[in-house]
Amino acid sequence: MKFYLLGKLNVANPSAIAESIIQKWEREGIIKYLGEQNDVRPFIESSSCVVLPSYREGAPMVLLEALSMGKPIITTNVSGCKELITPKIGSMCQAKDSVSLAKSMSKMLHLSPRERMQMKQNARNFVLTKHDKRLIVERYINAAQIYSLS
Structure with a gap:
């Protein structure tokens, strides 16, 4: 099982997940952060x-x-x-x-x-x-x- 996270990090939003936490999760292999994507279809398809x-x-x-x-x-x-x-x-x-x-x-x-x-x-x-x-x-x-x- 793999978890991919797509989208912009909203650092100005206090209820958003902090960038440091996302980086930690990535280092630990919990998620793969893919950032903003213009075309999400290939990611949804897979x-x-x-x-x-x-x-x-x-x-x-x-x-x-x-x-x-x-x-x-x-x-x-x-x-x-x-x-x-x-x-x-x-x-x-x-x-x-x-x-x-x-x-x-x-x-x-x-x-x-x-x-x-x-x-x-x-x-x-x-x-x-x-x-x-x-x-x-x-x-x-x-x-x-x-x-x-x-």
Whole structure:
């Protein structure tokens, strides 16, 4: 099992993981920090699941990207994230709770090959039926038309 960390280190955010801790984890072989990436697709593709243990999110694009590529997700019960998760496509843990996160990750690791495959199919179908750009544009146009009629 390998853990890869992608993204910018937010040293100005007091709730972010300190750069020194990330460097320590890297020295200890716990994670591999890959920094900011312009194209996350190759990293998502090579992953068995995507984990976003966020403290708060607006629209978690990385989760939508992962789901669109048929990857199960693990995320926290915060606004933005919790609206995307169901037990059929991943696991939700408590924010700021490393024990809860570890349990969710362990649960994912212990899925049978059949369960894992079903979760991957469910992830892809979830995005296609709920978050496809065409559907969102259509909903937006319908809402705009309803609003302009009133």
